[in-house]
Amino acid sequence: MDNFVYFFTFQDLSILYVVIGIILLGIGSAYVGTYSFLDKKALLGDAISHAVLPGICLGFILAGEKNPVYIVTGAFISGGIATFLTSWLKKNTKLSEDAIIASILSVFFGFGIVLLTVIQKSGNPEMAGLNHFIFGNAIAILEEDLWIYGGLAVIIILSLTIFQKEFSLLVFNSDYGKAIGYPMEIIRFAFNVLMILSVVIGIQAIGVVLMAALLITPGAAARFWTDNLSKLLLLAALFAVVSGIAGTYISFVLPQMPTGPWVVVSLSFIALISFLFAPKKGTITRYFSRNQYLKKTNNEHLLKALYKNRELGQRMLTIENIYELYPYQKKEIKHSIEFLFKEGLILKNQNFISLTDYGIHEAKRVVRLHRLWETYLTEYMNIAPDHVHDSAEKLEHIITPELEAQLEKRLNFPQLDPHQENIPRD
Amino acid sequence: MSFDQNAFLIILTGSLIAISCGLLGVFMMLRKMAMTGDAISHAVLPGIVIGFFVAGSQRGLEVIIGAGILGIIATLIIDWLRKKARVQLDASIGITFTLLFAIGIILINLFAYNVDLDQECVLYGEIAYLPIDLWVTGSGTILGPRITYLAVLNFTLVAGFIYFFFKELTLTSFDESFGSVMGIPSKGINLALMSMVSYTTVSSFEAVGAILVVALLVVPPATAFLWTKNLMPLIKLTTILGIGISILGYYLAYLFDSSIAGMMVTVAGVLFLLSALIKGRSSKSAGTSMANI
Amino acid sequence: MIIQAESPVLEIHDMTVSYDQSPVLWNIDFTLPSGQLIGILGPNGAGKSTLIKAIMGLVNPTGGYVKVFDKPLEEVRSRISYVPQRESVDWNFPASVLDVVMMGTYGKLGLFKRPGKREKEVALASLDQVGMSAFINRQISELSGGQQQRVFIARALAQDADLYLMDEPFAGVDIATEAAIFELLKKMALEGKTVVVVHHDIYSAMTYFDWMIMLNLHLVASGPKNQVVTEELLRKTYGGKLNLLSKVSELVRKQDFNPLEH
Numbered sequence: 018m019d020n021f022v023y024f025f026t027f028q029d030l031s032i033l034y035v036v037i038g039i040i041l042l043g044i045g046s047a048y049v050g051t052y053s054f055l056d057k058k059a060l061l062g063d064a065i066s067h068a069v070l071p072g073i074c075l076g077f078i079l080a081g082e083k084n085p086v087y088i089v090t091g092a093f094i095s096g097g098i099a100t101f102l103t104s105w106l107k108k109n110t111k112l113s114e115d116a117i118i119a120s121i122l123s124v125f126f127g128f129g130i131v132l133l134t135v136i137q138k139s140g141n142p143e144m145a146g147l148n149h150f151i152f153g154n155a156i157a158i159l160e161e162d163l164w165i166y167g168g169l170a171v172i173i174i175l176s177l178t179i180f181q182k183e184f185s186l187l188v189f190n191s192d193y194g195k196a197i198g199y200p201m202e203i204i205r206f207a208f209n210v211l212m213i214l215s216v217v218i219g220i221q222a223i224g225v226v227l228m229a230a231l232l233i234t235p236g237a238a239a240r241f242w243t244d245n246l247s248k249l250l251l252l253a254a255l256f257a258v259v260s261g262i263a264g265t266y267i268s269f270v271l272p273q274m275p276t277g278p279w280v281v282v283s284l285s286f287i288a289l290i291s292f293l294f295a296p297k298k299g300t301i302t303r304y305f306s307r308n309q310y311l312k313k314t315n316n317e318h319l320l321k322a323l324y325k326n327r328e329l330g331q332r333m334l335t336i337e338n339i340y341e342l343y344p345y346q347k348k349e350i351k352h353s354i355e356f357l358f359k360e361g362l363i364l365k366n367q368n369f370i371s372l373t374d375y376g377i378h379e380a381k382r383v384v385r386l387h388r389l390w391e392t393y394l395t396e397y398m399n400i401a402p403d404h405v406h407d408s409a410e411k412l413e414h415i416i417t418p419e420l421e422a423q424l425e426k427r428l429n430f431p432q433l434d435p436h437q438e439n440i441p442r443d
Numbered sequence: 444m445s446f447d448q449n450a451f452l453i454i455l456t457g458s459l460i461a462i463s464c465g466l467l468g469v470f471m472m473l474r475k476m477a478m479t480g481d482a483i484s485h486a487v488l489p490g491i492v493i494g495f496f497v498a499g500s501q502r503g504l505e506v507i508i509g510a511g512i513l514g515i516i517a518t519l520i521i522d523w524l525r526k527k528a529r530v531q532l533d534a535s536i537g538i539t540f541t542l543l544f545a546i547g548i549i550l551i552n553l554f555a556y557n558v559d560l561d562q563e564c565v566l567y568g569e570i571a572y573l574p575i576d577l578w579v580t581g582s583g584t585i586l587g588p589r590i591t592y593l594a595v596l597n598f599t600l601v602a603g604f605i606y607f608f609f610k611e612l613t614l615t616s617f618d619e620s621f622g623s624v625m626g627i628p629s630k631g632i633n634l635a636l637m638s639m640v641s642y643t644t645v646s647s648f649e650a651v652g653a654i655l656v657v658a659l660l661v662v663p664p665a666t667a668f669l670w671t672k673n674l675m676p677l678i679k680l681t682t683i684l685g686i687g688i689s690i691l692g693y694y695l696a697y698l699f700d701s702s703i704a705g706m707m708v709t710v711a712g713v714l715f716l717l718s719a720l721i722k723g724r725s726s727k728s729a730g731t732s733m734a735n736i
Numbered sequence: 737m738i739i740q741a742e743s744p745v746l747e748i749h750d751m752t753v754s755y756d757q758s759p760v761l762w763n764i765d766f767t768l769p770s771g772q773l774i775g776i777l778g779p780n781g782a783g784k785s786t787l788i789k790a791i792m793g794l795v796n797p798t799g800g801y802v803k804v805f806d807k808p809l810e811e812v813r814s815r816i817s818y819v820p821q822r823e824s825v826d827w828n829f830p831a832s833v834l835d836v837v838m839m840g841t842y843g844k845l846g847l848f849k850r851p852g853k854r855e856k857e858v859a860l861a862s863l864d865q866v867g868m869s870a871f872i873n874r875q876i877s878e879l880s881g882g883q884q885q886r887v888f889i890a891r892a893l894a895q896d897a898d899l900y901l902m903d904e905p906f907a908g909v910d911i912a913t914e915a916a917i918f919e920l921l922k923k924m925a926l927e928g929k930t931v932v933v934v935h936h937d938i939y940s941a942m943t944y945f946d947w948m949i950m951l952n953l954h955l956v957a958s959g960p961k962n963q964v965v966t967e968e969l970l971r972k973t974y975g976g977k978l979n980l981l982s983k984v985s986e987l988v989r990k991q992d993f994n995p996l997e998h
């Protein structure tokens with residue numbers, strides 16, 4: 018708890034620097050990553066982040082120490098070469114994109130490892146700091162680092178905000194952009210530069226191996242909550258910032274822990290929550306709304322059964338009769354009876370069940386939709402009258418009043434359905 | 444230079460690993476699953492660490508089992524994300540491997556105090572120590588370097604797998620739906636291939652490291668693909684490249700006093716880029732102009 | 737207008753197919769006669785490929801069933817052959833023409849067995865039938881579109897089936913080749929095989945096929961060509977999608993799950 022208070026009250030200026038750094042980094046990479054996610058190029062970020070390793074090592078060798086300017090420049094150059102090679106290979110060989118990305122990523126990383134072992138054997142005492150670039154250590158961000166990493170992050174955020182229109186054109190409709198006279202090649206180039214920059218600023222805090230997560234996961238998670246681009250960007254940034262701070266806090270409390278893995282674990286946790294529980298798109302949400310829907314269909318089927326019986330002149334059914342109609346759904350039917358009773362759609366008289374006026378109205382609606390759809394299927398889609406029932410059985414529950422009106426109009430307010438049954442109206 | 448037994452053993456082991464990876468890599472590449480291979484090789488890390496913790500050493504069968512399970516879990520998570528949560532494929536891959544790899548690193552840092560697990564060895568491998576890591580029987584007989592035995596076993600299994608399922612692997616790589624139409628269990632073949640990739644990753648990680656396995660998986664097949672038009676030549680050239688990069692990688696690493704595995708990958712990368720320069724534009728334009736006849 | 741065939745080779749019963757949330761085929765129901773050349777007509781996106789994939793079990797219907805030779809698909813797989821759309825594979829795959837055609841024999845070979853001399857002979861004979869004997873060692877990316885199409889047909893022939901389903905085998909094929917392939921298909925039909933072909937051109941379809949299926953998300957017509965190819969039915973097939981049907985599809989898509997699946 019003491020740690021918690023100490024960390025979050027920012028008594029220690031260096032912690033403040035770290036947190037500011039992480040926030041800027043989170044927003045910048047989430048922005049860039051969301052665009053590249055929408056562009057279906059998420060893995061290019063992965064390739065770039067592995068590919069900056071040799072640049073970092075060369076920068077270190079040239080500077081002879083952990084100088085942020087040398088390292089950032091080195092990383093930027095090798096990230097740039099990797100990006101260029103990826104698109105060159107795509108254009109000029111028969112290799113598919115995934116093979117190219119995997120090759121570039123692993124070759125650059127392998128070469129980086131060679132350089133790393135060379136540095137290791139040279140016995141440079143600052144070597145330990147270099148290891149931080151592989152898995153990240155946000156706590157090691159110093160004020161001088163903040164100026165560079167933070168400054169670059171601000172540039173990324175500003176560029177993407179100011180040129181939101183251009184970059185969304187790139188992602189959603191590049192050909193159209195070209196047709197209406199936008200310099201799409203330059204925009205693509207600018208975007209690649211921003212992408213490399215966002216990787217470069219992340220390597221200190223997150224590390225090269227896991228940087229891909231900060232680019233990919235926030236956008237993918239945010240996509241479950243909204244379809245609107247601006248909201249998507251904000252939400253992605255929020256996810257990245259929250260996980261960034263969580264990861265930093267953990268490696269502050271447990272100093273032997275690198276930051277990157279904890280940021281990734283928190284991010285993935287947020288993503289998992291999104292995949293499961295986001296309204297509309299979450300798997301669990303979908304599961305529940307499906308259950309809800311199945312209950313609704315059971316209720317409406319029961320109403321229909323009661324109504325059809327009425328058409329045959331029988332005003333009520335016993336519960337046993339109903340169970341006989343749906344022999345495999347006893348439990349569901351019991352729930353439906355209770356629900357319909359509570360809603361005032363049916364009356365229960367000892368063992369006998371009958372529709373209320375309101376119930377008759379509702380039942381008529383469902384039967385009407387069923388029979389209208391059956392009529393539509395036979396008249397407009399040439400489907401034999403003995404095959405239309407199943408489809409109508411499903412669609413009667415979702416047809417909206419507007420669609421009902423259109424059906425009525427198109428079919429010219431028919432009296433009878435294909436089975437010569439009356440289409441009931443109030 | 445006289446015959447150097449250590450050099451020979453290291454090169455032999457390196458070649459066997461490179462060939463096993465390359466053979467599987469050919470099919471991963473043709474199925475456009477190179478990045479899934481990359482994801483698997485990152486994702487086995489927590490399995491290695493847990494296996495290590497359970498067994499108390501890097502040598503246990505537990506390590507191989509743990510990593511194998513994680514490799515398959517990774518493909519299942521990717522599949523779940525794609526089909527059930529409806530996340531696009533590239534993002535599913537990215538999310539899965541970064542998460543599993545992060546968990547692996549966290550576990551290493553948690554257990555590092557209890558067991559002697561060398562983070563760098565797991566990640567980058569150190570084939571150079573191979574000659575001193577010997578397999579000794581209970582009665583004290585020395586049978587030779589342990590990792591070489593692992594590589595031989597791995598190579599035998601991979602070669603056998605590809606030999607026996609050659610027809611199915613080829614057909615489902617080229618045209619999966621035609622395969623299913625003919626009653627070939629394409630899902631099963633796919634899962635078997637993924638399992639072989641995970642097993643190969645684990646079997647090789649001590650020598651070349653979990654991350655560099657990817658390079659051996661993708662780069663030799665991609666290089667060979669630039670030079671060949673048929674599957675058999677592609678496989679043969681991949682094999683030759685595997686041996687070539689082991690030999691060159693070993694001596695260059697010796698020369699520069701650096702990581703052998705890293706140098707093997709660097710050599711593979713140089714060969715790859717040279718091939719792309721030589722064959723690049725010409726092969727592509729030939730392909731399209733021929734297709735217009 | 738839907739005319740049922742007597743003793744049909746293929747029966748589709750009230751089949752509905754959706755991709756995730758989008759219904760693509762609505763309540764398809766027809767039967768096909770044996771030993772005939774059958775054309776599937778319909779505009780782009782009408783669900784022609786989907787229909788073929790559903791028959792082959794490559795997509796699962798959300799309702800209804802398919803029976804081939806009066807049996808479920810699984811029991812008669814080896815008697816059905818499939819020619820997918822040319823774009824469905826990557827032609828850069830490292831294989832020669834002969835390699836690809838040999839694949840047609842793999843189904844009968846079974847697990848672990850390797851193709852041998854007999855399989856090679858079958859493949860060579862099939863290549864001869866489509867006039868591709870001169871290209872057996874060509875790498876498949878070095879073929880023209882029409883030649884690739886013929887390789888796919890040869891692969892299907894090598895399977896030696898009784899029912900052939902071909903998805904746009906004439907796309908990108910020149911007129912002379914189209915006529916030659918069509919002669920071949922006619923010969924197959926005369927030998928008692930049933931050949932179902934997705935085709936895009938109504939005029940040539942009228943001369944090629946005996947029986948027509950007309951599709952536009954739902955089945956517009958199925959029957960002998962001179963009975964079903966009428967101006968009215970053509971208009972129904974090509975005159976745009978049914979407005980209400982599109983609206984219902986939209987409604988289905990808006991749900992949180994597919995209500996057509998139960």
Ligand SMILES: Nc1ncnc2c1ncn2[C@@H]1O[C@H](COP(=O)(O)OP(=O)(O)O)[C@@H](O)[C@H]1O
Pocket residue numbers: 755756758760778779780781782783784785786787
């Ligand atoms: N795998 C798929 N996932 C989602 N939608 C698909 C898929 N394949 C086809 N569709 C959609 O289904 C409809 C019918 O496609 P298809 O059967 O290919 O039509 P056709 O072959 O008649 O041109 C199209 O609207 C298409 O966009």
Ligand SMILES: [Mg+2]
Pocket residue numbers: 784785786821903
């Ligand atoms: Mg089609």
